[in-house]
Amino acid sequence: MKRTAADPVNTRVVLRLLRSKDAEEVAAAALVLARANPKGPAVLRALLAALKNAGAPTRPYLVAAIAALPGPEATAALLQMLSAEGALREQSIALLAQRRGVVAPLLAWCRKQPTDSDLSGPIALLEENGSPAAMRALLALLPTADFVTARRVYGAFARSGEAGTLAQRRVLAAMTLRCWPRVRAHDTGRIAVLKILTVLKPAAARSVLPQALAATSHPAVRRAALALAAVLPLRRTAVEAQFSALLQDELDLALAAVELLPRFSPAAAKRGLLEALAHSDARITAAAGRVLATQPALLQAALEAGLETAQLAMLSSGAAPSAESFDQIAATLVAGEAPAANTVTLLAACQRERANALCCEQACTALRNGAAGLATAWLEPLVRARFASPDARTLLAAAWARLRPETRDNSSPRSLQLLGPLVRLQGYDAAPLLLNEHLLPAADRTHLATLLATRGKPERALAERLRS
Secondary structure, three states, X not given: XXXXXXXXXXXXXXXXXXXXXXXXXXXXXXXXHHHHOOOOHHHHHHHHHHHHHOOOOOHHHHHHHHHOOOOHHHHHHXXXXXXXXXXXHHHHHHHXXXXXXXXXXXXXXXXXXXXXXXXXXXXXXXXXXXXXXXXXXXXXXXXXOOHHHHHHHHHHHHHHHHHOOHHHHHXXXXXXXHXXXXXXOOHHHHHHHHHHHHHHOOXXXXXXXXXXXXXXXXXXXXXXXXXXXXXXXXXXXXXXXXXXXXXXXXXXXXXXXXXXXXXXXXXXXXXXXXXXXXXXXXXXXXXXXXHHHHOHHHHHHHXXXXXXXXXXXXXXXXXXXXXXXXXXXXXXXXXXXXXXXXXXXXXXXXXXXXXXXXXXXXXXXHHHOXXXXXXXXXXXXXXXXXXXXXXXXXXXXXXXXXXXXXXXXXXXHHHHHHHHHHHOOOOOOOHHHHOOOOOOOHHHHHHHHHHHOOOXXXXXXXXXXXXX
């Protein structure tokens, strides 16, 4: 009868070859054992002994032979190789991923490692396995994980969530939420769980926010919770009730809380906005202004509380209002008695041409009604902020000429300071607006002409036009 490699006599011969000093004989013996798949602890001991003394070219054959052996002993031997580096670890990961029943012993092996051990190999193995049991094993590492391990677990879940289907994401989210109570006393694990939920975005994740945002939580945990809150629907949640406390927290947390206002319910958003606008820290007020600039609904709530406060917040933030917000502010200004200077400046800063057109229109109406003071209130902020068009500057000169008619016989520096640079603009003639009888009566035009006649050549030319 022909003998096979699995025959006991041949197996002993092959095991003797593993002790050879010839690397090719050792590799050939490992190949035979991998194909014959003999059983018995002696085979595993011989392969491990050969692996200990083998060189780099021979190791892959020996590791493959070990992986071909059945039983938990071979699995345990492969798990030990996860602590190695380079090709040996990569090969052990690939081979372990193909074995059944490896998740439980792998998790037990990880728990036996020192707290500062490198678990990148086991984590990579569990991620490659990708089964629900493997993902649960990854979460089981979090209650005792250090920062590096927690970050790797988060990365594995993030990649699985991005590549998975909607159903798979739901499964991952459910098991992550079940892990939250187990990391209650471990801040690093809580942060990892919150970051995983931020990627998966399950609506049920709102249930962990109250505990994560509690004042007793670590600031880093609260920061991660706010990042999660930014991707969830927050209406009628505990986050709205905790907003006041978050505003009194560290600056970065308070700023992140202000950014959540558009996600609140209307009543809670209005209440929180007023609190942010009244805050003593100008940086938080500026953050509220940035939110106002892009959220017309919140801007309307701010206008109800006082336009001056809202526009000061937007000015301090440097944010330009949207077109819809511009219309709301403009409508509020036109409906009022006199515009606030900062509000006019804000409108001109975001949309200069529209703001000039609006202010000139309102100023003309005021001048026709004899309200030079109101016309000045519309135009002077544009000039002071250097946003005024030539028409706006000319109209302001007409308003100033009518503002104090009793000083007509004296000099009027404000008018001259305005008209001096104005008439020097190349190709621009200020006379048409100043000759409008409805805006500047004849007596006021004569007064301005007298003042301009003593100035430079452009001013004298304008004076001649006003007198004609």
